[in-house]
Amino acid sequence: MKLLNEIKFNYGKVQLYESKLVRIEVFSGTIIGLAESKSMNDAIGTLSEGKECLILIVADEFAQFDRDTSDFSASEEGQRYTIGDALVVKSLSQKILANFYLKFNKPTKPTRIFTNEKEAAEWLLSLETK
Numbered sequence: 718m719k720l721l722n723e724i725k726f727n728y729g730k731v732q733l734y735e736s737k738l739v740r741i742e743v744f745s746g747t748i749i750g751l752a753e754s755k756s757m758n759d760a761i762g763t764l765s766e767g768k769e770c771l772i773l774i775v776a777d778e779f780a781q782f783d784r785d786t787s788d789f790s791a792s793e794e795g796q797r798y799t800i801g802d803a804l805v806v807k808s809l810s811q812k813i814l815a816n817f818y819l820k821f822n823k824p825t826k827p828t829r830i831f832t833n834e835k836e837a838a839e840w841l842l843s844l845e846t847k
Contacts, residue, residue, distance in 0.1 A: 728749065737770045739771065744780060767798070769798055772799050800845070803840055806832060
C-alpha cells in the first residue's frame, strides 16, 4: 500500500495510506496520555480531511497508554474519524490491557486485537467491503 502523507510527533507518527487506512505507530518507551491521544486524533482528521478511516494502531513493545487515553479513544469524540480500529499488540501486558479496553470501554466502532500487522490491515480493509 502506498504512503500518501504523515504527521510525526516525538512519541509516534500518524500515516495516511491508500484505501483510507491510517497507521498510528506509538514509539517504545512512551506513555500516551490524553493530550497525546487528542493530538494524534487531530492528525487523523487533518490527514483524512475530516473523513472516517480505517485505523491501524501499532504500539512498540514498551509503549503505554494511560486510563484517560482509553476513555477518550472509546468516546464519540475519539472515534469521530473511525470506521474500525485494529490494535496490534506486541506483549502479553499490551494484550491484557487491550482486552480490558474492549470489555470495559466498549468502543462504538468495530475493534479487534491482533498480534500480526498484516492480518490487522486485511481485517480493516474487509470492513470497507461490508
